Amino acid sequence: MLYREAGDFKTSYVADGQTFPIRFDRWRYYAVLAVAFGIVPFVVNDYWANAVLLPFLIYAIAAIGLNILTGYCGQVSLGTGGFMAVGAYACYKLMTAFPDVSILIHIVLAGGVTAAVGVLFGLPSLRIKGFYLAVATLAAQFFLVWLFNKVPWFYNYSASGQITAPERTVLGVAVTGPEAPAWAAYLVCLVFVTLVALVGRNLTRGKQGRQWMAIRDMDIAAEIIGVNPLAAKLSAFAVSSFFIGIAGALFFGVYLGAVEVGEAFGIQKSFLILFMVIIGGLGSIFGSFAGAAFLVLLPVFLKNVLVGALGWPSDLAAHFELVIVGGLIIVFLVAEPHGLAQLWRLAKEKLRLWPFPY
Amino acid sequence: MKTKLTAAAMAACMAAGPALADLVFPDLSYRTGPYAAGGIPFSDGYRDYFTLVNERDGGIGGVEARVIECETGYNTEKGVECYEATKGEGALVYQPLSTGITYQLIPKVQADGIPLHTMGYGRTSAKNGEVFEWVFNYPANYWDAASVAIKHLLDENGGDLSGKDITLLYHNSAYGKEPIRTLEDLSEKHGYNLSTIAVDHPGQEQKSQWLRIRRERPDYVIMWGWGVMNQVAIQEAANVRFPMENFIGNWWAGAEHDVTPAGDAADGYKALNMNRIADYPVFDDIQEYVVDAGLAAGDGSNVGKVLYTRGMYAAMLAVEAAKTAQEMHGTAQIDAAMMRDGMEALEMTEAKMEELGMAGIGPEFAVSCSNHGGSGGGIVQQWNASAGEWEPITDYIQPDDAVLDPLVEEDSMAFAEENDIELRCGES
Numbered sequence: 001m002l003y004r005e006a007g008d009f010k011t012s013y014v015a016d017g018q019t020f021p022i023r024f025d026r027w028r029y030y031a032v033l034a035v036a037f038g039i040v041p042f043v044v045n046d047y048w049a050n051a052v053l054l055p056f057l058i059y060a061i062a063a064i065g066l067n068i069l070t071g072y073c074g075q076v077s078l079g080t081g082g083f084m085a086v087g088a089y090a091c092y093k094l095m096t097a098f099p100d101v102s103i104l105i106h107i108v109l110a111g112g113v114t115a116a117v118g119v120l121f122g123l124p125s126l127r128i129k130g131f132y133l134a135v136a137t138l139a140a141q142f143f144l145v146w147l148f149n150k151v152p153w154f155y156n157y158s159a160s161g162q163i164t165a166p167e168r169t170v171l172g173v174a175v176t177g178p179e180a181p182a183w184a185a186y187l188v189c190l191v192f193v194t195l196v197a198l199v200g201r202n203l204t205r206g207k208q209g210r211q212w213m214a215i216r217d218m219d220i221a222a223e224i225i226g227v228n229p230l231a232a233k234l235s236a237f238a239v240s241s242f243f244i245g246i247a248g249a250l251f252f253g254v255y256l257g258a259v260e261v262g263e264a265f266g267i268q269k270s271f272l273i274l275f276m277v278i279i280g281g282l283g284s285i286f287g288s289f290a291g292a293a294f295l296v297l298l299p300v301f302l303k304n305v306l307v308g309a310l311g312w313p314s315d316l317a318a319h320f321e322l323v324i325v326g327g328l329i330i331v332f333l334v335a336e337p338h339g340l341a342q343l344w345r346l347a348k349e350k351l352r353l354w355p356f357p358y
Numbered sequence: 359m360k361t362k363l364t365a366a367a368m369a370a371c372m373a374a375g376p377a378l379a380d381l382v383f384p385d386l387s388y389r390t391g392p393y394a395a396g397g398i399p400f401s402d403g404y405r406d407y408f409t410l411v412n413e414r415d416g417g418i419g420g421v422e423a424r425v426i427e428c429e430t431g432y433n434t435e436k437g438v439e440c441y442e443a444t445k446g447e448g449a450l451v452y453q454p455l456s457t458g459i460t461y462q463l464i465p466k467v468q469a470d471g472i473p474l475h476t477m478g479y480g481r482t483s484a485k486n487g488e489v490f491e492w493v494f495n496y497p498a499n500y501w502d503a504a505s506v507a508i509k510h511l512l513d514e515n516g517g518d519l520s521g522k523d524i525t526l527l528y529h530n531s532a533y534g535k536e537p538i539r540t541l542e543d544l545s546e547k548h549g550y551n552l553s554t555i556a557v558d559h560p561g562q563e564q565k566s567q568w569l570r571i572r573r574e575r576p577d578y579v580i581m582w583g584w585g586v587m588n589q590v591a592i593q594e595a596a597n598v599r600f601p602m603e604n605f606i607g608n609w610w611a612g613a614e615h616d617v618t619p620a621g622d623a624a625d626g627y628k629a630l631n632m633n634r635i636a637d638y639p640v641f642d643d644i645q646e647y648v649v650d651a652g653l654a655a656g657d658g659s660n661v662g663k664v665l666y667t668r669g670m671y672a673a674m675l676a677v678e679a680a681k682t683a684q685e686m687h688g689t690a691q692i693d694a695a696m697m698r699d700g701m702e703a704l705e706m707t708e709a710k711m712e713e714l715g716m717a718g719i720g721p722e723f724a725v726s727c728s729n730h731g732g733s734g735g736g737i738v739q740q741w742n743a744s745a746g747e748w749e750p751i752t753d754y755i756q757p758d759d760a761v762l763d764p765l766v767e768e769d770s771m772a773f774a775e776e777n778d779i780e781l782r783c784g785e786s
Contacts, residue, residue, distance in 0.1 A: 047446065051439040149530060149556075159539050159769055160481070160532035162461050166776060178465035256434060258461045260532050262559050263434060300439065303429075314429040315389030315398075 003351040019201055022352075036190055041183040049182035054255045056296045057189040058247050063276040063288035064200045065243030070274070071282035072204050073236035074216030075125050079137035081269035082144035083241050085261050086114045087248025089154050092163045095176075095253070096156060103168035103176060103253065107192070111245040117144075118241020125233050129219075141270055148261040164258040176253045185254045192250060196243050201285045203239065212236050213283070279329060281341025290340035294332075298325055380424040381417075381692065383408060383676060384444040386437060386454040392560035393432040393585035395615050396665055398656060400455055401427065403669025405655035406648045410640075411677055413647040418680045419690040427655075432585075434458045441466065450697040451475050451676055457533035465777075467492045473698045477672050478503070478609055478632055482536060483769035485731030487702065488781040490770065494701050496675070496732030497723050498632050498757075500582075501765060503608045504537035505757035506630055506736040507580050508544050510606070513752075520549030523576040527567060527583070527591060530556035534582045537608075541580070543761050561587025568594040581607045588616035596623035602741075603628060609736065612748070613664040617741045625743035628751075630736045633667050633719050635748045640670070640715035664748060671719055678714075679704045702727060721754045727783040731766075734759070 003024045010016040020026040044053065062084060069075050091110035095103065121140040125133050148154050155163050167177030174180040175188045203209055211232045214222035223229055252259045259265070272295060280291020299321050306317035336343045350357035387401035388394055408423045417423060426447060428440035437459035441452065451473045454460055460480035467474045468491065475494045476484065482501045484493035498506075512519055526541055528534030538554060545552040553576070555567045561583065568591075571579060579600065583591055588611045595605050603626040607616070612629020641662050649658035660666040683692045683700025692700070705724040711717050723732035735754035742749050774781070 047442040050442045055435065159483075159536065160457070160461065161535045162458075162532045164461065164465070164776075178469035256438065256462060257465060259434070260458050260461070262531055263458050266559065307428075314387065314427045315394075318390045318429040318431065 003348070003354070005352070019205075025348075033194070037187075041187055044182050044186050046182050049186045050255070052297060052300055053186055054189055054250075056292055057186075057193045058250045058255055059273065059276060059292040059296050060193055060289050061189075061196050061250070062244050062247035062273050063280060063292045064196055064285060065240045065247060066273050067277050067280075067282065067284070067288045068200060068204065068212070068243070069236050069240035070277055071284065071287070072209060072216060073212035073233065073240075075122070075233060075236060076130065076134040077137040077240075078134050078267070078270045078274065079121060079140035079144070080244055080273045081265040081267060082141040083114050083118055083244040084248030084251060084269065085144055085148055085265035086117045086241075087111060087245030088252035088259060088265065089148055089163065089261075090114065090245065091249035091253055092156075092165065093154065095166060095168060099166070099168075102170065104170060104188070106168075107246055107249040107253070110249040111242040114245025114248065115238040115242040118237045118244070119234050122234055122237030122241075125237065126230060138267075138270075141267055145261050145265060148265075160260075162258055162260050163252065165253045168253075176257065178257065180254070188254055189250055192246055196246065197285055197289075200239075200243070204283075204285070208235065216283075275329075279332060279339055281339030281344075284339070284341035286344060287339050287341030290344070294328075294340065295325070298328070380422045381450055381680060382444075382448045383423055383425050383673075384440070384447070384449045384452060385425050385427045386430050386440050386444075386452065386456075386459065387427055388430050388432045388455070390429060391431040391433070392562075395589075396585055396610065396613065397432065397455065399613070399615075399660040399663050399665040400669035400672075402654070402656035402660045403666035403671075404453070404673045405669075406644055406661075406666075407670045407673035407677070409648045409653050409655070410644050413651065413653065414643060418677055419684040421690045423677070423680075430454065430456065430459060432456050432458075434462050438462055438466075445470060445472060448693070450680065450692070450694055451701070453477065453672055453676070455479070457481075457536070458531065461532060464490070464493055471698075472694045473701055475672070475676065475701065477668075477675070479533065483766045483773065485729065485766050486770035487726070487730035488728050488770070488783050489774045489779055490730060491782055492698060494725065494730045496704070496725050496730060497706070497721050498734045498736055499731055500533075500536040500608070501540040501762050502731075502734035502757040503630050503736055504540040504580075505544065505762060506734075506738075506755045507606050507608070508541070508548065509755050509758065510738045510752060511578060512548065518548075522550045522578065523574070524550050524552055524578045524580060525571060525574070525576040526552065526554045527571075527579055527581045528554060528556055529561060529583055529587055530558045533584065533610075537580075537582055539765060540762065543765065544758070547758075547761060557583070557587055557591070560585060562590055564590050564594050568598050568600075571595075571600060572598040578604045578606065581605070581611050583607060583611040587611075588613075589619045592617055592624050592627060593620045595627075596620050602626035606630070606738070609668075612739060612741075614746075614748070617743070618746075622743045624741055627741045628738055629741070629748075631664065631739050631748070631750070632721070632736050633664075633671050634737060634750050635662075635664060635667060635739065636718070637662065638716040638719060643715060644670075667719070671716075674714060674716070674719075675704070675706070678706070678710070701725060702730070734762075 008023045020029055066080050069077050087110045090113035091106050094106040124136045155161050165176045167174050173184045175184045211227045214227050215232045276291030276295050279294055281287025302321045306312045307314050385401055385404050388397035405425050408425050412422050426444050430437040430440050449472055453475050457479050460476045463474055473492050478498050480495055482499040484490040484495050541552050557564055581591055605627055607629040609630045609632055617624040617627055648654050679701040682703050683696045684690050686699055687696045702725055707722055711719055721733045721735035734757045737750050737754055738752045739748040739750045
């Protein structure tokens with residue numbers, strides 16, 4: 001009824017090529033942005049920010065990053081946790097070495113450092129593919145975690161090996177450290193998520209994204225039609241690691257405030273983000289958000305229902321959480337092997353044909 | 359999703375209800391994951407003691423204690439979630455039983471004004487109350503533990519450790535790295551050779567570490583382990599025939615479930631403890647008022663075990679601090695700031711412990727503005743496999759404060775400088 005193209009005439013190529021060609025979709029997108037920027041910061045409290053929104057936004061950035069590499073360019077990576085650690089430690093070293101420079105610049109620079117490291121570990125992808133590449137990136141994961149544990153310079157020789165974010169401000173408002181108000185931390189993450197999603201979306205539907213997808217679909221054919229595999233694969237590693245580095249810097253600086261590399265950026269983090277991408281949908285920006293929401297929000301939601309509303313013992317609830325989340329993953333992947341994004345896509349198709357979907 | 363979540367959160371709030379007349383003690387426990395073996399008995403002891411106080415004494419100073427349990431899984435992200443979820447309920451003190459979560463919470467509790475009590479774990483330099491206003495780690499901390507272990511070895515060797523080889527086997531995390539500095543400084547003083555071997559989380563795979571120990575044949579192995587790492591290490595030590603009486607765990611590596619999997623081979627294994635394990639009268643009360651009444655947090659099988667005792671001890675210290683706070687402020691309905699005052703004025707004496715039905719369960723100590731760390735004493739206990747019990751083999755050993763105090767001073771001052779904290783206590 002509302003969701004259709006009929007009557008929405010495009011009169012220019014720009015209008016025709018926009019991200020949301022359907023008017024209703026566009027309005028929904030603006031509405032989400034308006035709520036996220038205009039309403040949520042005024043009502044958000046510590047619990048909502050620290051337990052729900054910040055992890056969701058930060059994991060969404062990491063999932064977009066991994067989606068570019070795995071979903072769009074077809075290079076399986078298990079090094080996400082390690083790359084997030086690079087972002088976090090780069091941010092920490094920069095924050096403590098240059099305390100007067102804005103934290104926002106440090107976060108972007110941390111992304112840059114991670115991009116360089118990502119390209120380095122992406123080099124083997126030129127020779128090895130598929131599962132073999134996954135093992136090579138697994139090596140990156142273990143090497144990076146080991147490195148940050150082993151070399152005291154990275155954690156400024158602190159006795160415990162932990163890194164702790166000092167307080168840094170943006171426009172006079174603290175965004176890192178314990179005094180940071182919930183809305184400020186939330187807004188910083190939101191701005192980064194919005195930028196990353198915009199850049200990611202536009203990269204993937206342009207020339208660069210088409211090259212990545214050509215490599216993903218069949219690299220030999222792509223090479224024959226003129227795609228340079230070196231440039232395509234390494235640029236995918238660079239962009240992906242850049243986003244993941246930003247996610248790592250935010251994860252450490254804004255969200256947790258203190259991290260320990262083995263615990264926060266271990267192999268389980270790599271798997272978690274890979275699962276987000278697979279459940280959300282490979283090769284979809286929306287899927288990254290959906291996957292992050294599924295794996296971050298659902299456990300918190302279940303916990304609140306089981307322990308808070310139903311009054312179950314916390315250990316029973318924790319075990320059931322695993323059962324329910326695991327069960328839902330199977331249900332969703334059986335119902336739609338291409339992830340939540342594909343379900344959304346099908347729903348949109350049916351809406352367009354409503355009331356006579358087939 | 360969002361509306362559903364809001365509804366659920368609201369339902370949760372309404373279900374919990376803002377009952378005004380109770381004292382809230384959140385219990386950030388972990389009953390799942392690789393560290394659950396230690397988390398369950400501790401949490402059982404913690405909760406059961408509050409239940410006992412409610413049932414037997416009608417609460418603390420007439421006000422019921424309410425424990426909110428929140429599952430962290432020893433995971434820092436979930437720990438933060440638990441902290442944020444419970445702090446609005448009027449939480450009086452946090453005891454997360456995890457060094458990683460402690461490091462997350464130290465800045466947060468200072469900003470929110472809620473005391474944090476990390477008994478025998480956490481950030482050692484929080485002992486310096488001049489810097490850490492809201493953080494307490496009495497009665498003892500990691501550096502105390504390291505010093506106590508070395509002192510015990512000194513006693514065994516007639517006061518001379520020069521030339522001995524000591525290996526530290528540690529959990530590769532903030533927790534395990536804590537004692538390294540102290541052991542290094544002590545090695546300079548006493549002339550032993552220290553080598554360190556890390557075990558990565560969760561510690562189920564230690565073949566290469568024990569191979570190295572077998573090759574190097576150190577005189578003593580000190581272990582900083584937790585969770586499944588302890589059981590594996592003791593089993594591996596038995597496999598390479600390392601003499602158990604030369605193998606000393608810290609107080610987080612010395613519970614029944616750590617030694618029983620290795621069976622008789624674990625006989626003679628030593629561990630530190632901050633509590634003396636004995637059959638205290640208070641356990642009879644717990645049996646009567648809590649377990650038999652069907653109010654126990656667990657199935658009641660853990661009563662009297664090492665970590666259960668420690669959890670109960672932690673709860674007892676919190677209750678005593680709350681009582682002290684009630685006396686100081688003349689009101690039964692204390693808040694977090696008053697609780698902090700109570701913790702800072704807490705004094706544990708033999709007479710007090712005896713009155714509570716647990717004579718000699720912990721060292722005597724008094725907390726003060728500048729000393730949040732208590733006396734630091736610990737005992738050494740030894741596992742008797744045939745009897746299936748831990749036997750204390752020493753009295754409370756005092757740590758070497760001449761070595762520890764400068765280290766605490768240095769580390770806490772670095773923190774104060776980083777965070778622009780002014781020293782509180784004036785001239786002390």
